[in-house]
Amino acid sequence: MTGSSAAEIGGLGTWRRLTPAEQSALRRAGHLKVWRPGQILALQGSPPTSMFVVLHGWVKISATNYRGEDAPLAARGPAEIVGELAPISGLPRSATMSAIDEVHTLVVPREKFLGVLRDQPRIAEEIFRTAAIRLQQSDRLRLESGGPDFPQRLAAVLLELALQHSVDWTAGKQVDLRFNQGELAGFARVSRSTLIRGLDELRRLGVVRTARQRVTITSPRALRELAAGRPPPAIEA
Numbered sequence: 001m002t003g004s005s006a007a008e009i010g011g012l013g014t015w016r017r018l019t020p021a022e023q024s025a026l027r028r029a030g031h032l033k034v035w036r037p038g039q040i041l042a043l044q045g046s047p048p049t050s051m052f053v054v055l056h057g058w059v060k061i062s063a064t065n066y067r068g069e070d071a072p073l074a075a076r077g078p079a080e081i082v083g084e085l086a087p088i089s090g091l092p093r094s095a096t097m098s099a100i101d102e103v104h105t106l107v108v109p110r111e112k113f114l115g116v117l118r119d120q121p122r123i124a125e126e127i128f129r130t131a132a133i134r135l136q137q138s139d140r141l142r143l144e145s146g147g148p149d150f151p152q153r154l155a156a157v158l159l160e161l162a163l164q165h166s167v168d169w170t171a172g173k174q175v176d177l178r179f180n181q182g183e184l185a186g187f188a189r190v191s192r193s194t195l196i197r198g199l200d201e202l203r204r205l206g207v208v209r210t211a212r213q214r215v216t217i218t219s220p221r222a223l224r225e226l227a228a229g230r231p232p233p234a235i236e237a
Contacts, residue, residue, distance in 0.1 A: 048086030057103035
């Protein structure tokens, strides 16, 4: 992907829901920064010195539990605002944000961000709306990862991750999930070997296609049927 064209603007898209005047206020308060793949935007536990608007590329959100285990939480793409809640609360960051590929962001320092929110209160409304949607998605993901039948459970987890990427995801649109196998195993709460067997089954059914750091849902309709515990419809060649 290049630039920040309309074709890239997907997912929750908080940025695209802002008016031109609201976007301009944030642009004036911040500066542009480019991050290399793997580079850390912000560390879990660090002071909340800024927030980020993703203009291009994808950011992985992950966190480490008390046992020292690193777990993926989400991936956020173009037009999404990330790292915005800690500057509002003033508490240390609860997760680490890192660049999956080359990421272009608008970085807004905390004090300037809070000033913009005071002057443009509708921005805060959109941020809280996005936070509520993400909380609901997180709850659904935890619920679906506990099912007894693993192929069905994996289908449900992939479906919930697809909805994180695009809230208005339509039944026929392919979706690329930018997670590696270890991260997907973390979402599904299984070993990597179990995940591989599940992906093999979904590939055999023509529901997904896999590549390095990516799973593509090729038949969303069939995935929905599997997630619901029903036989998938025949996949057209």
